[in-house]
Amino acid sequence: MPLKRVFDRLQETEHKVTPQRLAILEVLAENQGEHLSAEQIFMMVKRRMPNIGMATVYRTLELLAGVGVLHKTSFDEGRFRYEFREADRHRHHHLVCLGCGSIAEIEEDLLYQLEREVERKGFKVVDHSLVIYGKCVKCQS
Amino acid sequence: MPLKRVFDRLQETEHKVTPQRLAILEVLAENQGEHLSAEQIFMMVKRRMPNIGMATVYRTLELLAGVGVLHKTSFDEGRFRYEFREADRHRHHHLVCLGCGSIAEIEEDLLYQLEREVERKGFKVVDHSLVIYGKCVKCQS
DNA sequence: GTCATTGCAAATTTTTTGCACTGCA
DNA sequence: TGCAGTGCAAAAAATTTGCAATGAC
Numbered sequence: 001m002p003l004k005r006v007f008d009r010l011q012e013t014e015h016k017v018t019p020q021r022l023a024i025l026e027v028l029a030e031n032q033g034e035h036l037s038a039e040q041i042f043m044m045v046k047r048r049m050p051n052i053g054m055a056t057v058y059r060t061l062e063l064l065a066g067v068g069v070l071h072k073t074s075f076d077e078g079r080f081r082y083e084f085r086e087a088d089r090h091r092h093h094h095l096v097c098l099g100c101g102s103i104a105e106i107e108e109d110l111l112y113q114l115e116r117e118v119e120r121k122g123f124k125v126v127d128h129s130l131v132i133y134g135k136c137v138k139c140q141s
Numbered sequence: 142m143p144l145k146r147v148f149d150r151l152q153e154t155e156h157k158v159t160p161q162r163l164a165i166l167e168v169l170a171e172n173q174g175e176h177l178s179a180e181q182i183f184m185m186v187k188r189r190m191p192n193i194g195m196a197t198v199y200r201t202l203e204l205l206a207g208v209g210v211l212h213k214t215s216f217d218e219g220r221f222r223y224e225f226r227e228a229d230r231h232r233h234h235h236l237v238c239l240g241c242g243s244i245a246e247i248e249e250d251l252l253y254q255l256e257r258e259v260e261r262k263g264f265k266v267v268d269h270s271l272v273i274y275g276k277c278v279k280c281q282s
Numbered sequence: 283g284t285c286a287t288t289g290c291a292a293a294t295t296t297t298t299t300g301c302a303c304t305g306c307a
Numbered sequence: 308t309g310c311a312g313t314g315c316a317a318a319a320a321a322t323t324t325g326c327a328a329t330g331a332c
Contacts, residue, residue: 016306018312038296053314058297074215076270078322079296093255095264104264110255114234115273117249122278123236129217130271132256137263157331159287179321194289199322219297220321288329298319304312 003029006069013067023049024060028070028084035073035081035094035103073129075103093130099139106132144170147210154208164190165201169211169225176214176222176235176244216244216272234271240280247273 003025007017015021027044028036036044042057061082064070071085075096081103086092095104115125144166148158156162168185169177177185183198202223205211212226216237222244227233236245256266 014311016311020313051314053316055298055315056313059312062298072217074217074219076213076215076221078221080217080219095259097264098267106255106259108255108258110252110258111271114247114249114251114271117251118236118247118273118275122281123238123245123273124276124281125273126239126275128271128273130252130255130269132259132264132266132269134259134267135265140263140265155286157286159331161288192289194291196290196323197288200287203323284332286329286331288327290326290328292323292325294321294323296319296321298317300317301315303314306311307309 006064009067009069015063015067020045020049020052020056021060021063023052024057025064028082032084033105035075035083037079037081039079041082075131077101093132095132095134095136097136097139098133099135102136104136147205150208150210156204156208161186161190161193161197162201162204164193165198166205169223173225174246176216176224178220178222180220182223214270214272218242234273236273236275236277238277238280239274240276243277245277 006025010017010021023045024041027041031044038054038057038061041061042052042054045052045057061070061072065072065082068085070082072080072082073094074080075094093106093108095106096102097104111128111130115128119125147166151158151162164186165182168182172185175181179195179198179202182202183193183195186193186198202211202213206213206223209226211223213221213223214235215221216235234247234249236247237243238245252269252271256269260266
């Protein structure tokens with residue numbers, strides 16, 4: 001999602017684009033595909049804005065997730081990771097390597113059939129999260 | 142997984158079946174399909190064994206997950222939930238209701254195609270976790 | 283006796299909250 | 308001036324760890 005669209009979304013929901021929010025969004029934008037944790041985001045933002053507080057980072061991430069700009073996902077490590085949400089589609093899937101902990105993405109969806117099945121049973125699907133655990137190419141030696 | 146098989150698994154891995162571990166396993170067995178959190182398990186075990194400590198519960202759950210008896214899953218609520226692992230197959234999928242928080246299970250797998258695709262790219266699949274978020278039948282009014 | 287396991291309390295880690303303060307509309 | 312937003316410090320929630328005591332073989 002381009003930052004411009006994020007600003008619009010914040011306006012729509014009556015929130016301001018403050019320097020702190022902007023800095024956090026920039027860090028996220030510069031690290032697309034990195035699946036950063038709040039702690040990582042905090043440290044990176046702190047470099048360009050040394051006075052920012054951890055609470056602001058958490059509040060901002062919560063806000064951005066709340067208005068649909070970010071995804072907040074747990075990869076079963078006891079902490080959340082954040083990334084931009086695709087505008088219209090469901091979130092993509094993740095490959096988590098049990099060896100090195102790397103997180104890759106896959107774009108294939110292929111869950112239509114399964115979701116059709118679920119909806120047929122009366123569950124209204126909003127989103128999904130698929131995490132595949134295994135060994136990445138490097139860790140298979 | 143029948144408890145008998147769990148005991149075998151503990152023996153194989155050189156761990157004892159202590160009264161505490163047994164009590165925790167019983168609670169889990171009596172609440173199949175409930176996706177209990179550590180806190181919930183602790184409270185239920187405490188009823189039949191008032192002296193048990195929270196740390197023992199956490200250590201036991203960690204142990205059982207480590208030897209493959211339990212699944213430790215995050216449903217993005219900031220805490221883990223535990224359930225028995227199916228013997229051979231991957232874990233089943235979950236439907237989390239964004240209205241009431243209920244967690245249902247679905248047995249369909251239907252991820253073979255996607256996993257084949259992933260493996261074709263060199264990632265060795267060990268397990269997966271699919272959580273579908275939406276509205277359950279009750280919460281759609 | 284040995285050694286895995288336990289209970290307790292303290293510590294850690296992650297996230298949230300209270301509150302006074304700031305700064306733009 | 309009003310009020311959303313912020314920084315800081317304290318609190319809360321979830322989990323882990325240190326350590327002395329226990330108890331099964």
